[in-house]
Amino acid sequence: MQAHQGQIRAFLRRLCKNEALADDLAQETFLRAYSRLDQLQDKSSQKAWLFQIAYRIFLDYIRKENRRKNIDDQRIQPDTMTPAAPHGLKMDITRAMNALPDDQRAAILLCLSYGLSHSEAAKALNQPLGTVKSHIARGKLALRAFLTAYEKA
Amino acid sequence: MMQENSEDKIFQDLLSDYSAPVEDKGFSSYVMSNLPTATSTHKSLKRAIVGCAALVGGIFATMQIPAFWRYVNSMSLPKVDVPQMNLASIDTSTLGSSYTLAAAACMAMLCVWFASTLLFGDNM
Numbered sequence: 001m002q003a004h005q006g007q008i009r010a011f012l013r014r015l016c017k018n019e020a021l022a023d024d025l026a027q028e029t030f031l032r033a034y035s036r037l038d039q040l041q042d043k044s045s046q047k048a049w050l051f052q053i054a055y056r057i058f059l060d061y062i063r064k065e066n067r068r069k070n071i072d073d074q075r076i077q078p079d080t081m082t083p084a085a086p087h088g089l090k091m092d093i094t095r096a097m098n099a100l101p102d103d104q105r106a107a108i109l110l111c112l113s114y115g116l117s118h119s120e121a122a123k124a125l126n127q128p129l130g131t132v133k134s135h136i137a138r139g140k141l142a143l144r145a146f147l148t149a150y151e152k153a
Numbered sequence: 154m155m156q157e158n159s160e161d162k163i164f165q166d167l168l169s170d171y172s173a174p175v176e177d178k179g180f181s182s183y184v185m186s187n188l189p190t191a192t193s194t195h196k197s198l199k200r201a202i203v204g205c206a207a208l209v210g211g212i213f214a215t216m217q218i219p220a221f222w223r224y225v226n227s228m229s230l231p232k233v234d235v236p237q238m239n240l241a242s243i244d245t246s247t248l249g250s251s252y253t254l255a256a257a258a259c260m261a262m263l264c265v266w267f268a269s270t271l272l273f274g275d276n277m
Contacts (some may be wrong), residue, residue: 005181006174014172023180030184091172112164113172143164 004047005030007114008054014109015058015102025061029054048120051110061101098148100139104125107135108143117145200272207268216262218253 007031012022033040033053040049097105103125110121111132122132 005184007172007179009175009180010172013175026180027184027187031187031189034188075199078229093167097168097171109168109172112161113168140164143167144160147163147167 004050006039007047008050011051011106011114012058014097015055015106016061017098022039025057026054028057032057045120047114048116048124051114051116052124052126058102064095091144096143097128100142100145104135104139104142107132108139111136163251175230205270207264211261211264216266218256218260221256222253 009022009026011024012029013019014025029050033050036053040046046084092140097108100108106125107121110116110124111118116124118132118136119129121136122129125132127135
């Protein structure tokens with residue numbers, strides 16, 4: 001668990017945009033993973049399996065919150081737990097990434113940051129391989145546009 | 154391909170801070186302390202006990218069905234005069250066995266449901 005907790009928590013923090021909530025979901029992720037440990041057949045895909053559980057828990061949370069109709073209020077609230085606001089390029093990267101839809105952001109994070117293959121990411125996000133590739137291509141396009149704009153500024 | 158790889162590298166560098174893993178700071182030990190303590194031995198034992206109890210209960214319940222059926226048959230209902238219908242013409246010889254089967258099936262389903270609820274809980 002110690003090997004993966006950092007990435008799982010960072011992944012959920014970037015999806016939730018709320019550190020405390022992300023840590024709660026991460027805890028639930030590991031508890032669920034523990035209870036379903038017998039379902040893990042290939043230990044080499046342990047990381048992708050954990051991301052899959054984490055993303056499902058995140059989606060479950062989003063669905064529940066959507067039902068309560070206050071998801072936007074909750075997610076727009078500034079996160080008071082964030083230790084320091086990023087500056088310059090970091091801040092712009094954060095903005096650019098936060099502007100992406102959840103599934104695109106998740107696909108970009110899994111493939112570019114956490115080293116999952118496209119097929120592993122597709123399994124983790126429970127989406128077809130083509131859809132994940134499309135998400136990554138669109139995400140890269142948005143980041144590329146952001147970089148171009150940043151260089152011009 | 155090379156260009157794509159180098160671009161990926163640029164993106165990875167750009168996102169390195171954004172997606173940096175979070176420090177543990179006691180998170181792992183906190184989660185470990187909240188893990189359920191039931192071991193696989195306990196689970197197997199629980200499964201065996203519940204299975205045996207369901208089996209014994211099912212057998213006992215099935216054994217009681219004839220007595221129950223005799224009791225039901227011994228009950229006498231007030232006779233109602235229905236001039237339009239001739240109830241005596243209905244063949245009741247097969248009703249006993251079908252009722253017995255239905256009652257046994259209900260009992261079996263109840264036992265299975267009860268056992269699976271205890272065994273699998275919320276996972277079902």
